[in-house]
Amino acid sequence: MPEPCISDVDFTMFRELFYRKTGIWFEDGKRYFVDRRLSERILASGKGSFRQYYQKLRWSDNGAEWQALINALTVNETYFFREVHQFECLVNSMLEEIAQHKTPGGVIRIWSIPSSSGEEPYSLAIYLLEKWRKLSEFDVEILASDIDTEALERARAGVYSARSVQYLPKEYLLKYFTPLPGDQYQLNEEIRGTVAFSRINLVDPQDTGMFQNIDVVFCRNLLIYFDDISRRRAAETLYDALAPGGFICLGHSESMSRISSLFTLRRFPEAIVYQKPIRRAP
C-alpha cells in the first residue's frame, strides 16, 4: 500500500484533534516526526488515507487505535529514574512541606499508579533512601498499582534489562541490584519488600474507594489515554485518595488544569505539581 499523503490542512486538523484528546500540541517543527508516525498508524490500521483514518479516530474508534497512536507519538518507555526532576522535587520540596504537618514517627504514603513493571515505585524507594535526609524520622509506605496483572507480576519479580537501568547512577546499580545472565539485573529483595503492589482500575470506585490519606501520587502518562469523562473521574478519585495538602505529579505533557478545577497548581523550583488544598471553604 502506498504511503498516505498528509496535506497541510490534514496536519492542522490532526494536531488540533490530538491536542483536544491528549493536551499534547505539536509545533510546526515536529511535522516530519508526526507525518511519519501518523502514516505508519494509517497503514497499520488498514485505512487507505488520512481522511479515512481521521474519521475513525474522530467518531468510530473504541479506544484501541487512540492508544496505539498515542504510543506512537509519545515516549512511553518506562525506566529507572525517568523524569528524575520530579523525584528531586519530592525530596527537596513536597516531602519537606508534608513533613511539617506530620508528627515525628508518622506515616507518609506515596502512591505510584500506573506502576507498570515497577521501575517508578522502585525508583522512588531508591531515591528516598539515598536522598531524603529525614527518612529516618518517618515511616514511608510506597503503594504501587496497575490494572495489568502481568505487569504487576513482573514488578514483583524485579528483573530488568540493561536498557531499563541505564540512567541509574552506577553506584546505585551496584548497591541495589544483582547482575543476572543475559545482561539483566534483579533488584535486591530488601528494596522489593518495601513496595506494596495491588491491581487497581483507576476509574472503578470499587477498586479505589479504599485508598485514602495518600500524601503524594505519581500518576504519570496515564490520563492522556482516557476519554474526557474517565479522565475527570480519575482526577476526582485521586483527589479523594489524597490527604489535604497532598500532591499529585503528572507526566510532563499532562495538565490537571485541563481536567479538573479541584487542585491548586504549585510551582516548585524542580517541577510543577498539583496540590489538594489543605482546607476548603464550607
Added chain:
Amino acid sequence: MALRKATTIPLQSGAADESSALESLVRQLSGPDVEERRHAARNLANRPDAAAVLVSRLAQETEPDVREAIATSLSAIGGREAVEGLIPYLSSDDAALRNTAIEILQHLPADVASHVDGLLANPDPDLRIFAVNIIEALSHPRLETWLSDILRNDPHVNVVGAALNLLSEIATAAVLPAVEQARQRFAGEPYIDFACRAVEKRARES
C-alpha cells in the same frame, strides 16, 4: 523509621463505604458543606434512579467543583431522564449551565440522537447552534443528513455557518448539492461562500 511495606490498605476511619442509601446521598447533595455535596454527587454516579435529582441540582449548584462532579455522574448515568432534563438547560441564561448541559449531552450519543430532529426544529437559532455543537461529538449515521438538512432549510446564517464548519471536517460528495443550495440561499454572505468552498474541497478529497 524508614521505608516500610504497607501491610494494610490505608483506610480513612469511618469513610469507607459510607452508606450509599439514595435518601442520604440526596440529602447531602443539597447540604451546606461543599465537600459533602461533591462526594454525594460522585457517589450518585452508580445510581441511575438519581438522574432527575442530579439534573435538578445542577441548575441550583453554584460551586464549580460540585457542578463538575454532577456533570461527570450524569455523563456516566445517561438515559432518557437525564437527557430530557438537560435539554431545557440549553435555553438557560446561565452560560455555565448551558455549556455544562452541552458537554454532558455530547457524551450521551445514544440517548441524544432521538432528540436531535426536535432540537434542530426549535425556533431559537441559538438553540439550533447548540444542537450542532452537540451532534458534532456524535458518531451517528444520520450526521451528514442532519447537516445537509440545515444547509437546505435553516433560515439563520449562523446555524448554517456552524453546520458548514462541522462539515469541513467530515464532508463527503453526498453533501455537495446541499452546499450549493446554502451558497445560493446566502449569496450575499462572504463567510458562507468561504465555508462552502472549504467543505467542497474536503468533500472532493474524500
